[in-house]
Amino acid sequence: MQKCQKCPNPATLHVTELLGANQYEELHLCEQCASKYLYEPQPKFGAAKGAVEGREDEGVFAQHECPSCGIKFVDFRNSGRLGCPNDYQTFREELLPLLENIHGEVRHCGKVPRRHPQSKEMETELIQLRNRLKHAVTKEDYEEAAKLRDLIKHKEEA
């Protein structure tokens, strides 16, 4: 049986990382090293991981932007604060190892709001609309701002 590339245990997982056109890298890992490799971003494998998810490198990875509030993951890393609730979805993969580190767990267990929450799509859309409204006000485009305000009101009351 083939040995894991990172420790003496037998390799049970075989990963083929696509690095670009006609370029690939094969990895043979035991279960433990594989889960470490898959869930903890490591600088050495950063490039390969990015390629798998269709991103080019760590730099681009950090430039990944939330469509709702517009913050990049690098902004979060610098400030320690997320921009909006939707960031937990947008940066989910990046946040998981961090949450594991802080809490030792990655899944909520506890109180749940009694009422059924608004649908995720609606929440995301509202944050986006509010973001556009903010820009319209900054640009002093009051006609656009008024339209957006009505739209937000309409969606909220629906």
Place this chain on the structure above:
Amino acid sequence: MNLDSLTQSNGEWLRGSGPEADIVISSRIRLARNLSSFPFSSRASTHQKAEIEQMLKDRLVKLEAESRLDYLPLPALTALDRQLLVERQLISRELANADGPRGVAVANQETVSVMVNEEDHLRLQAMRSGFALDEAWTDIDRLDDLLEERINYAFSEEFGYLTACPTNVGTGMRSSVMLHLPALVLTKQIEKVFRALQKINLAVRGLYGEGSRASGDFYQISNQVTLGKSEATILTEIREVIPQIISYERQARSTLTRESRQALHDRVNRAIGTLRSATMMTSEETMDLLSSVRLGVNMGLLEDTISIPTVNELFLQTQPAHLQKLMGASLDGEERNSARARYLRNRLREAGPNLN
């Protein structure tokens, strides 16, 4: 709510009663909550913050809770009044010093306060005198339910209540118990207790929370983990560890009585003597001396009739903003030290029987 009237009383957390009140000062639980369709406070524009504030304020003042909430917009308050609210632990230092639309809703007896537009849109807080986490939880849970009837919270099945900082995500709950541990400090065992607490993921902080010094031998013990454990589990973990710390403190007190009764007696009497006669007194020195007096009262080492609620009151009234409110004037550092010493002299002369 009239802020000047606040200085006449102790508020809930320094009431000096409740279970184990000689060692446990207060129990506190806070919940972090956010609105689902707005960016978090740090990314929200002034307009958005005003909109958030308006929406939350309307909801807060109309709540059908047992105790009515009064809303105080912070930009309308003077720096002194904001500091007063910090000293009473009704708001955080961050909220006091932030910019833009923000505020706090406070219940009459100061058992509940709700910060708006802090790091999270909502920070709900329940406080109780003594060791009373369950009662605090009942209050805060109910308030949370009432708010949630009309507000869409940012919540995901996977990560729970979503917060601006991932260290609070999940339950969004920080439950803490404030302890007065002078004997563990005197016997140099306090570090050992801290290390044991850190091993089980509990945090230890000073009187005014994050980064503050543990002046007056006050320590806050709170949970670090908010994700993957239910509220009940978190509360149980704290509830179970506090009696152990209380018993360590009691053991340390008996050790002091057994092995250095004279030195302890001397320490307590010097403390009250200094407080009764000094003409300049810094806030730090006051905290240290009052801590010794508090220990002396609890161990029956003082002949005076001074009570624990009175000592608690002096801890609060000698804080800079409270002192200036009492004196009815804004005072610089030097003037404060002199006013503080005068105030302490008067209060402690009233309390002591043997004046000669």
